[in-house]
Amino acid sequence: MSAQLLFAALVAGSLYALVALGLNLVYGTLRLLNIAHGDLVMIGAYVSFWMLSLFGLPPVLSIFVAAALCGGFGWVIYVGMFRKLLATPALAQRLEANSLILFYGVSVILQNCVALAFTSTARGYQYLNEVHKFAGIAASGNRLMLFGVALALCLGMLLFLRFHLFGWSLRAVIERRDAAAVVGVDVDRVQMVTICIGFAIAGVAGVLVSMTEQITPFMGFPFTIAAFVVIVLGGLGNIFAGIVAGFALGFIETFGVALTSATYRSILIYGLFVGVLLLRPQGLFGKAIKIR
């Protein structure tokens, strides 16, 4: 039976890692606390639902639509709200704190626009819900797809940061923003592309989630919270550690519940969160692991 638990932990972990990855990229490069991150997951879920309902487009293809839409929204937000603010160091200093409130506004607006447009009636659809059995594991197709896509995106992002020139620039901006500008990194461009990538990843996560959960305009907030827990565990702005922390959280949650009781789930997760903030504010993996 432990194989089944292992699978549950991997699925939960890969989703946490993916949702947190988008948030971490945006925080790392722009120092913006995107409290509306979960609402982008919600947008992705609605994209998937409507693409399937209206055009018969399967979620595996909606991934690209959701990524494009949410990425485009990131571009609008960056150009419309943050470009000028980030270019002025004095304003950028205050922006980190203010972004929390700004994005809270964005979150409320997104939720209510979606509720107005589509009503708050819960939605759902069936996709890849046949059960596959192998190696002592029973797994529905959609959870296998969730795991596969999330894992591929996390690994892909790490490889991109390691081997692509733009990935290097991105890491440079995360680690030493001023120095990166001095050596010729186009900080503005890096920031713009990163916010698009971060938002797009959230949209993709939404498509994946919509295959297994009910879809409502207010489904996003738990994802925002989970993502914040993960990136605090990993260390804010530390991309690789964030992914590791996502999987760690999946394992802690699944096996923690198995060893104690489901009622302790929230206590376990938030206890860990508060514990890490108190004892290792730089994150569990702190300075020990750098992006490679």
Next chain:
Amino acid sequence: MRLLTKLKSLVAAAAVVAASVAQAEEPVRIGYSMSLTGLFAQAAPSQVNAFELWKDKVNAAGGLDVAGTKRPVEFVTYDDQSNPANAVRIYEKLIAEDKVDLLAAPWSTPIHLALAPILSRHKFPMVGNTAASVQLREIAPGYIWFPTAVIPDRVGEELAAFMKSKDIKSAAILSNVLPLSQEIKSFLVPALEKHGISISVNENYPPDIKDMTTLLTQVNETAPDAVIVLSYPADSFLFAAQAKELGIKAPFVLSLIGATFGSYQQALGESVNNMVTVGHWSPNQADWPKAKPFFEAYKAKYNEAPDALDSVLAYMSLEILEQAVAKAGLDKEKIREAVSTMTFDTINGPVKFEGVQNSVTPTSFLQIQDGSLELVWPDSVKTKDFRPKTGW
């Protein structure tokens, strides 16, 4: 969309008024607050849709019969953001400032409970709808009534009797920690013991649960005859998906809230065939001649089935008000007298109140059978026989 509906109903109302020049009456204004945003927002459409459908029907028939005079109906509504304190202020405003003629009920038990004292203070009667708790009985009878038959103590007792009649020997109970689930469980556990049904697993879980592998593994290890999941919507979906994955084999499976939603069957399809849930209405009950037309009209207008609990209770509450006003007019004391004493003919059959409670509608259970919701318990109202769950 909503604007269009409003325009349509305005035009309809205008047409009605124009047609009956002789009786160009002032509209009857009915006020209510609804959780359009916030925690309960997901539940609002099923109730608002039913209200709007009722209004359309009444206005199309020439208006609300106010002790013999037909007057068009209009709603005065506000968003309470799912906050009982806001709802209290809104109903104070509706009564004192907007001076509405009648009140319709908001969504949820906490908001109903918060409103009861306001209604008593203003001596303003209101027929409740979507509230379910034994606490309702502690409200002093007078200005609020509850048509629901989902009162936790009765649900616990009836469920145990239902299971006993299907020869269930053992049951696993998985329960959300939220109030309605826990309240039902507190009555279900002793009732099961009384009927000699053993409890193999009895576990709680938090509302934000994301994975039930551990819980369902425990259930599978004890192989009970019944799995009773006292769930809220999000975990109802999660449970059904994972029960399929992990192959839960019990012939009797119940999911508490969410299984009556249209999206539940959309998302889970065949796999939730023969799932049992709580509810006391089915469009297929031939003894209730208004049931099917309501179902058809709702489906035609909103392109989805009404929620068998919330939409039905919301609609019933206005049917009751309509019939009381036809007899008593708009005088508050006369309405109170009428609601307390009359027997009403609703989409859920006859309703009569004893104190604050509906004393006619029996506590019942529904089963999803090939895409439709059938009453399977008790025998007095059942539309189909119970079918054991044979797979996912």
